[in-house]
Amino acid sequence: xxxxxxxxxxxxxxxxxxxxxxxxxxxxxxxxxxxxxxxxxxxxxxxxxxxxxxxxxxxxxxxxxxxxxxxxxxxxxxxxxxxxxxxxxxxxxxxxxxxxxxxxxxxxxxxxxxxxxxxxxxxxxxxxxxxxxxxxxxxxxxxxxxxxxxxxxxxxxxxxxxxxxxxxxxxxxxxxxxxxxxxxxxxxxxxxxxxxxxxxxxxxxxxxxxxxxxxxxxxxxxxxxxxxxxxxxxxxxxxxxxxxxxxxxxxxxxxxxxxxxxxxxxxxxxxxxxxxxxxxxxxxxxxxxxxxxxxxxxxxxxxxxx
Amino acid sequence: xxxxxxxxxxxxxxxxxxxxxxxxxxxxxxxxxxxxxxxxxxxxxxxxxxxxxxxxxxxxxxxxxxxxxxxxxxxxxxxxxxxxxxxxxxxxxxxxxxxxxxxxxxxxxxxxxxxxxxxxxxxxxxxxxxxxxxxxxxxxxxxxxxxxxxxxxxxxxxxxxxxxxxxxxxxxxxxxxxxxxxxxxxxxxxxxxxxxxxxxxxxxxxxxxxxxxxxxxxxxxxxxxx
Numbered sequence: 001x002x003x004x005x006x007x008x009x010x011x012x013x014x015x016x017x018x019x020x021x022x023x024x025x026x027x028x029x030x031x032x033x034x035x036x037x038x039x040x041x042x043x044x045x046x047x048x049x050x051x052x053x054x055x056x057x058x059x060x061x062x063x064x065x066x067x068x069x070x071x072x073x074x075x076x077x078x079x080x081x082x083x084x085x086x087x088x089x090x091x092x093x094x095x096x097x098x099x100x101x102x103x104x105x106x107x108x109x110x111x112x113x114x115x116x117x118x119x120x121x122x123x124x125x126x127x128x129x130x131x132x133x134x135x136x137x138x139x140x141x142x143x144x145x146x147x148x149x150x151x152x153x154x155x156x157x158x159x160x161x162x163x164x165x166x167x168x169x170x171x172x173x174x175x176x177x178x179x180x181x182x183x184x185x186x187x188x189x190x191x192x193x194x195x196x197x198x199x200x201x202x203x204x205x206x207x208x209x210x211x212x213x214x215x216x217x218x219x220x221x222x223x224x225x226x227x228x229x230x231x232x233x234x235x236x237x238x239x240x241x242x243x244x245x246x247x248x249x250x251x252x253x254x255x256x257x258x259x260x261x262x263x264x265x266x267x268x269x270x271x272x273x274x275x276x277x278x279x280x281x282x283x284x285x286x287x288x289x290x291x292x293x294x295x296x297x298x299x300x301x302x303x304x305x306x
Numbered sequence: 307x308x309x310x311x312x313x314x315x316x317x318x319x320x321x322x323x324x325x326x327x328x329x330x331x332x333x334x335x336x337x338x339x340x341x342x343x344x345x346x347x348x349x350x351x352x353x354x355x356x357x358x359x360x361x362x363x364x365x366x367x368x369x370x371x372x373x374x375x376x377x378x379x380x381x382x383x384x385x386x387x388x389x390x391x392x393x394x395x396x397x398x399x400x401x402x403x404x405x406x407x408x409x410x411x412x413x414x415x416x417x418x419x420x421x422x423x424x425x426x427x428x429x430x431x432x433x434x435x436x437x438x439x440x441x442x443x444x445x446x447x448x449x450x451x452x453x454x455x456x457x458x459x460x461x462x463x464x465x466x467x468x469x470x471x472x473x474x475x476x477x478x479x480x481x482x483x484x485x486x487x488x489x490x491x492x493x494x495x496x497x498x499x500x501x502x503x504x505x506x507x508x509x510x511x512x513x514x515x516x517x518x519x520x521x522x523x524x525x526x527x528x529x530x531x532x
Contacts, residue, residue: 262380289382291520301382303311 206237
């Protein structure tokens with residue numbers, strides 16, 4: 001069973017935009033995605049400051065995690081560590097619990113009526129599920145990027161990135177600076193610097209998704225969860241986002257849910273295979289795709305069952 | 307759980323069939339080359355040389371098939387290991403075919419006279435039988451994914467290597483007759499070709515073990531013998 005669609009939910013506690021109905025067809029002008037402005041630009045992570053020393057990031061640890069949709073047991077006792085500075089991909093057939101598991105990490109799972117989780121999720125010393133933990137601050141530390149790009153439809157490019165920052169009280173020059181840095185970091189600056197006041201939804205799908213990533217990193221999270229971030233993008237936009245993920249991993253702990261096994265193979269350091277709510281295998285990516293340990297992983301990655 | 311990707315699966319099986327058939331072609335070429343040596347049959351030797359085009363053609367066919375499969379189907383896990391191994395196996399088959407050609411090309415050099423020394427010829431024939439058995443066994447081990455059978459090739463290969471040394475020593479001591487010595491020198495070269503075929507069969511055995519275990523290791527390391 002597929003969990004209810006919650007794609008349009010926004011981790012940052014701002015009024016949630018409805019992403020349905022958005023598409024590239026409503027772009028007011030031609031896409032500049034492949035235009036000359038973007039030809040030279042690469043994501044500039046250094047805009048965010050000095051890189052973190054290796055191992056200085058933050059680990060996310062799941063212990064005995066169980067998640068439910070009412071009676072339905074969607075995640076069955078998962079123990080898993082997402083190491084800092086690495087990209088972990090989660091693969092598995094539809095309904096295996098991939099999305100549910102990542103939604104447990106920033107407490108989005110419980111937003112669905114009747115849904116709840118048991119067990120522990122920790123970000124270093126922070127127990128995400130401890131009593132009295134402020135969910136908004138959890139979601140600031142653990143950002144999320146969704147399948148469909150979901151910029152706030154009424155906001156300009158600038159305001160989209162600034163939205164979360166304003167909630168944390170950032171104002172003025174400081175705000176402007178941080179927004180520009182985030183746009184540089186996702187390689188979008190050259191493409192949008194002359195139209196920061198134009199609507200975010202005027203961008204192409206790939207640009208919108210990078211805009212959403214900029215919005216996520218603007219609030220300086222420790223962890224970025226990505227739930228099929230490229231499934232609505234064309235191949236070039238997909239490769240740009242993958243490039244960006246590779247750049248971002250030196251600063252953030254990244255978890256990516258993907259249906260595209262080749263994408264997992266390209267971007268992830270380790271890959272997790274899930275089936276029916278259970279973690280079947282967690283291996284270095286190159287090992288999982290050449291020499292899986294479990295027969296079920298073998299059958300899934302070779303396409304022997306869908 | 308429903309079986310999927312049936313075309314892909316069929317292509318992969320087809321590539322393996324084509325590759326293993328190349329080993330059958332090698333056995334046939336080897337039989338003819340050995341018969342040509344035993345009876346100094348230069349015409350039969352000529353057929354071995356001409357027929358090698360079939361093995362070379364098969365090599366190209368499998369090579370192209372593997373490139374297409376990699377480009378179009380992106381095999382992973384065991385499938386990927388099989389594909390990588392097939393690329394080696396077809397290469398070894400092609401090399402073994404070339405060794406049969408090398409044997410066949412040696413015959414006209416020693417003229418149309420009958421073989422000169424029974425002991426030496428017996429050793430060559432024994433070596434030929436062992437090499438033939440090794441090629442067949444390497445095929446069987448791969449087809450059955452049987453690493454024990456693959457590893458057993460090493461035992462047979464040790465016997466071939468010993469015969470190679472024996473043949474060398476026998477040739478050294480063969481006497482003063484010029485023509486006999488020339489023939490014996492050619493037999494040393496034939497023995498060398500058979501010894502190489504044995505090595506190729508062991509390499510195919512190593513590929514079998516790789517497909518099954520996911521780890522590649524040489525059964526025997528020539529540069530660091532145990």
